[in-house]
Amino acid sequence: MALATDFLEDVGPKKLGWCFNVYLIRLREEPDKNNEEKINSIDMVIQDIKGSIPDSLFKQWRGELE
Template identity: 85%
Template sequence: MALATDFLQDVGPKKLGWCFNVYLIQLWEEPDKNNEEKINSIDIQDIKGTRVQGSIPDSLFKQWRG
């Protein structure tokens, strides 16, 4: 059975667990405000076209880099 997928535009405080199906649009390097050696910024989009920016763990950033 397939999991129900949530959309980014539906995020709100009434639910704690989410299941997103998103595309990586852009991965860029921006220093963390608390530690300039950490770089971990990401831009993602869901299938409805809603885009969000965020940060990801350093280990995942290194995996997607290049």
């Protein structure tokens, strides 16, 4: 039985569990400046099957996106 998947545009505060089927477009690991072997952060660009972010969702998250 296939799991029902959610779309990125449907993310909101009323649901805690999500099931996404996404493509990983870009991945960048930022090493810790004190220890090069340790990862400080990971930045990912993901895309779901719809392929675009609606303007209303982009405006809502614009301050958080780089």
